[in-house]
Amino acid sequence: MPLIKNGSFADDEWVSVGDEDDLPSEGGVIVSLTRWLAERDTLLGRNTPLGVTLAAGEVPDAIVTDLDRLQLVAVQFPIYKDGRGYSSARLLRERHGYEGEIRATGEILYDQWFAMARCGIDAFEVAEGTTLAAFDAAMNELSLVYQRTGDGRPTVMELRHKSSD
Amino acid sequence: MYRYDEFDHKLVQERVTQFRSQVARRLAGELTEDQFKPLRLMNGVYLQLHAYMLRVAVPYGTLSGPQMHMLAHIARKYDKGYGHFTTRQNIQYNWPSLEDIPAILDDLATVEMHAIQTSGNCIRNVTSDQYAGAAADEIEDPRIWSEIIRQWSTFHPEFTFLPRKFKFAVTGMHTDRAAIRFHDIGIEVVKGTDGKPAFDVYVGGGQGRTPMIAHLIGKAVPAGDLIAYLEAIMRVYNMNGRRDNLYKARIKILVHSLGAEEMKRQVEEEFALVTEQGIPFLPAAEIERIRAYFQAPAYETLPDTSDALDAALAENRRFGDWVKTNVAPHKVTGYAIANISLKPVGGIAGDASADQMDLIADLTTKFSFDEIRVTHEQNLTLPFVRKDDLYPLWQALEAAGLGDPNLALITDHIVCPGLDYCALANARSIPISQKIAERFADLDRQHDIGELKIKISGCINACGHHHVGHIGILGVDKKGTEFYQVSLGGSADETSSLAEIVGPAFTEDEIVDAVETIVETYLDARENDERFIDTYRRIGKAPFKEKLYATH
Numbered sequence: 001m002p003l004i005k006n007g008s009f010a011d012d013e014w015v016s017v018g019d020e021d022d023l024p025s026e027g028g029v030i031v032s033l034t035r036w037l038a039e040r041d042t043l044l045g046r047n048t049p050l051g052v053t054l055a056a057g058e059v060p061d062a063i064v065t066d067l068d069r070l071q072l073v074a075v076q077f078p079i080y081k082d083g084r085g086y087s088s089a090r091l092l093r094e095r096h097g098y099e100g101e102i103r104a105t106g107e108i109l110y111d112q113w114f115a116m117a118r119c120g121i122d123a124f125e126v127a128e129g130t131t132l133a134a135f136d137a138a139m140n141e142l143s144l145v146y147q148r149t150g151d152g153r154p155t156v157m158e159l160r161h162k163s164s165d
Numbered sequence: 166m167y168r169y170d171e172f173d174h175k176l177v178q179e180r181v182t183q184f185r186s187q188v189a190r191r192l193a194g195e196l197t198e199d200q201f202k203p204l205r206l207m208n209g210v211y212l213q214l215h216a217y218m219l220r221v222a223v224p225y226g227t228l229s230g231p232q233m234h235m236l237a238h239i240a241r242k243y244d245k246g247y248g249h250f251t252t253r254q255n256i257q258y259n260w261p262s263l264e265d266i267p268a269i270l271d272d273l274a275t276v277e278m279h280a281i282q283t284s285g286n287c288i289r290n291v292t293s294d295q296y297a298g299a300a301a302d303e304i305e306d307p308r309i310w311s312e313i314i315r316q317w318s319t320f321h322p323e324f325t326f327l328p329r330k331f332k333f334a335v336t337g338m339h340t341d342r343a344a345i346r347f348h349d350i351g352i353e354v355v356k357g358t359d360g361k362p363a364f365d366v367y368v369g370g371g372q373g374r375t376p377m378i379a380h381l382i383g384k385a386v387p388a389g390d391l392i393a394y395l396e397a398i399m400r401v402y403n404m405n406g407r408r409d410n411l412y413k414a415r416i417k418i419l420v421h422s423l424g425a426e427e428m429k430r431q432v433e434e435e436f437a438l439v440t441e442q443g444i445p446f447l448p449a450a451e452i453e454r455i456r457a458y459f460q461a462p463a464y465e466t467l468p469d470t471s472d473a474l475d476a477a478l479a480e481n482r483r484f485g486d487w488v489k490t491n492v493a494p495h496k497v498t499g500y501a502i503a504n505i506s507l508k509p510v511g512g513i514a515g516d517a518s519a520d521q522m523d524l525i526a527d528l529t530t531k532f533s534f535d536e537i538r539v540t541h542e543q544n545l546t547l548p549f550v551r552k553d554d555l556y557p558l559w560q561a562l563e564a565a566g567l568g569d570p571n572l573a574l575i576t577d578h579i580v581c582p583g584l585d586y587c588a589l590a591n592a593r594s595i596p597i598s599q600k601i602a603e604r605f606a607d608l609d610r611q612h613d614i615g616e617l618k619i620k621i622s623g624c625i626n627a628c629g630h631h632h633v634g635h636i637g638i639l640g641v642d643k644k645g646t647e648f649y650q651v652s653l654g655g656s657a658d659e660t661s662s663l664a665e666i667v668g669p670a671f672t673e674d675e676i677v678d679a680v681e682t683i684v685e686t687y688l689d690a691r692e693n694d695e696r697f698i699d700t701y702r703r704i705g706k707a708p709f710k711e712k713l714y715a716t717h
Contacts, residue, residue: 059404080203081286083326087403090323095442111187111204118322141183144176146316148444149323156172156316157451 004135005101005123014051014072030074033058036066044069053105056082060091067098075121077106086119093120094150113138118151166227166536167312167458169277176319177279184208185267192264207325209283210266214588219258219266220283221273225293225311225335226254226539230530233537235276237522243269248522250507250515252579252630253332254292254539255283259586287325288318288399291333294342295538298459299548301496304354305362306459307337310391313447313455314352317392324399328406329414331399332371344541344657346370346379347633349416350398357385364391368398368428369420374625376632377417378661380425382432390436392446397436401428462534462549467499470552477556484559486608487570492555501552503533505545505562506569506577510602513595514580515543524565532558542579542618544572573618574611575684576602579630583623583640584647590623592640592647597621597676604677605684614684617697620655633657635698636683637664638676649676653683653709654701662702667710679713686712 003012014028019035028049036043036052043050051072052063063070073092075085085104092098103123104116113124117139126135146156154162169177184204191201198212205211209220221236228236236256240248243265244258251257261269273279283290291311298306314333318324324331334348345351347370357363363385370379386394398416407413420428478485493502505525507515517525525545529537532554533547540546550558562568571577578601581587583594598621605611620634624641631637637652648670655664671679686709687697695703 056408081326082408083286083324083328084404084408086323086326087400094444095438109200109203111207112326115320115322115325141186142176142179142320144172144179145322146176146319147321148446156176157448158445159172160170160454161448161450 001125002128002130003123004126009132030072033062054088056084060088060096064096067096070100072101072103074103074105077104077108080107080109080112086115089119089121090149110134110138114142118149120150166229177274180279180281181267181270181274184270188263188267206285209280211284213586216260217263219261219269219280221256221278221280222283222290223255223539224315225291225308226295227308228537230526230535232276232278233522233526235272237519239269239272240519247516247518250517250539250543252541252543253290254541255290281319286327286329288321288331288333291315291335292343292541293334294336295540295546296342296502296548297337299495299502300338301494303337304356305337307335307354309456309459310352310354311335324403327403328408339659341659346661347372347657348379351379355385357387361388363387366394369417371415371417372627372630372632374412376663377421380420382425382429388452389447393439394436397432397439401431401435464497464500467551469498473553474555483570484556486612487559487568488555490570490574491572499552501550501555503547503550503555503558504572505567506571507544508571508577509566509569510576510606511599514578514598521565521567528558528561570608571611573616575605575614575617575619576611579620581622581629587623589626591642592623594621594623594629594640597638597649600677601680604681615696630657632663634664636680641670647673651679653706656698665706667706668714682712683709
């Protein structure tokens with residue numbers, strides 16, 4: 001699947017490894033939370049980039065103490081309607097100060113990318129055929145926000161009171 | 166009332182452009198109906214039995230004269246000349262074409278209106294007390310806080326794909342005209358320990374197929390903490406609400422399964438963490454900015470009594486009846502709150518024609534400081550009328566078929582669209598309401614019976630609020646035939662109670678007689694001025710059940 005990262009198409013340097021699959025000898029791997037918890041020490045001993053997938057319903061609490069060892073957290077959206085990942089992403093970025101890649105995977109639609117970005121997601125596995133123009137358009141349809149999130153955009157409330165100073 | 170500034174304007178206009186592009190993609194075939202569905206649903210566009218339906222937000226039920234004129238214009242230009250006011254204080258148009266919807270949204274934006282979040286699994290339009298700003302004993306105008314919640318919840322990036330739809334209601338006082346205990350979150354403004362406005366926060370109420378009364382989990386939450394507290398509730402719900410079963414996905418099910426105490430604990434834990442992050446939610450200057458929009462209008466100093474009113478009361482009995490039922494006391498001397506019934510006998514509850522909307526718009530400009538309220542009981546309210554003006558106001562309403570003196574009486578029903586419009590319905594609601602109203606059309610009889618709230622739903626989703634009707638009627642389908650199940654004793658106000666099913670369902674031919682039997686049973690048992698609900702609470706279900714099923 002094409003990957004858009006920090007606003008541009010990027011090569012995916014990561015390999016997602018199933019719970020029963022052998023680990024490749026080198027390169028970054030993304031494993032499930034289950035596998036992470038079971039094989040944490042082995043994985044940390046590999047000296048390669050590590051990523052963990054949070055399936056819908058799995059919460060960041062489970063990996064909070066390991067965040068400085070993880071270069072990537074994938075947040076899975078099994079269906080567009082399942083919005084748990086938005087909370088997971090915000091908690092990772094804003095509460096736990098995670099600075100690595102937060103990647104949205106699964107069914108993520110054009111009209112959701114902007115909200116995902118506002119929640120701290122910076123990499124998107126998008127459908128084949130997606131253009132960067134579409135991505136840019138989706139990111140710029142709404143130029144104002146009413147809520148403060150970790151993306152640092154000033155809110156309408158802040159803009160109002162700045163302009164009246 | 167609140168007015169948009171440049172920022173609010175810009176955001177609504179950008180939303181129209183965004184939706185126009187979504188509609189264009191659908192019409193060009195780039196999006197299938199399935200792919201389009203989540204997009205249209207975020208903007209109040211439903212596919213009903215016969216056509217698309219557009220639901221327009223009326224934030225906390227407040228409209229200005231020019232806004233009402235615009236609603237009339239839309240009804241005339243894009244629909245069949247009428248609109249339907251809903252229990253969410255919104256208005257629905259039943260016959261727009263999809264191609265026209267972007268143009269309708271453009272028109273709405275010119276009067277600071279939109280259809281944002283009137284559907285979808287997001288935070289919906291916030292509802293409030295229709296007497297806001299006019300009721301005595303109000304701690305503070307609840308619309309200040311409703312507007313603050315409206316802005317915070319608009320395009321909230323984290324809470325747009327919740328397990329299920331999410332509804333807020335806010336009141337500014339203990340007397341509850343907004344059914345706050347039957348909302349996902351209900352908020353009552355109270356006096357904080359510092360004497361300033363604070364909030365009692367109720368969570369987990371609702372109707373639908375599993376009706377529940379909300380639990381008070383936040384007591385006197387200070388104003389500066391409100392948004393952080395709400396954000397905490399929403400996050401607990403977003404992460405823990407059920408997503409495996411549509412019918413168990415509302416927050417009421419989460420609260421019920423955790424227990425109110427555990428829900429409270431989790432919310433408080435999350436709230437503490439949110440607060441620790443120090444996110445600036447609501448600058449004090451912003452509260453003051455919004456509060457300034459809800460200052461009292463320029464009232465005149467008037468005597469308490471009005472000679473013009475007294476003379477009219479002596480002269481016109483029907484007007485006297487109207488004053489008795491449809492006019493409520495105002496906090497300012499010499500003023501009154503006037504309610505316009507959208508329940509004429511034989512009509513459709515909540516419907517208003519374009520001409521009626523235009524008339525009401527003109528009347529409020531003339532008589533009520535340009536403000537109209539939509540009530541959750543599907544009527545309209547003019548909140549600031551001089552007692553001197555009540556008679557000319559009523560005469561103008563009466564001439565347009567809007568002068569019925571039946572507010573809260575047995576012909577004033579909440580009614581869902583039912584099988585006449587709705588794709589989910591099992592039975593018709595509108596004709597049942599009409600038949601009951603016709604049976605009890607005699608005004609003297611209605612006034613003798615007194616306050617009696619009948620609420621009718623055409624399916625178990627309970628859009629007609631039958632769980633909180635003094636008499637609740639639920640349409641069910643049994644092998645292709647419509648039956649009507651009767652419940653008694655519900656109430657949506659601060660004495661909140663859920664109606665109890667009285668026995669086996671009635672056929673369409675039997676249901677009006679059944680209502681009459683209930684009324685006769687009440688009248689026989691009534692002591693002094695007892696309302697129906699008081700008598701029911703005193704004597705219980707048994708006498709009604711006995712009479713209803715005696716001959717069966």
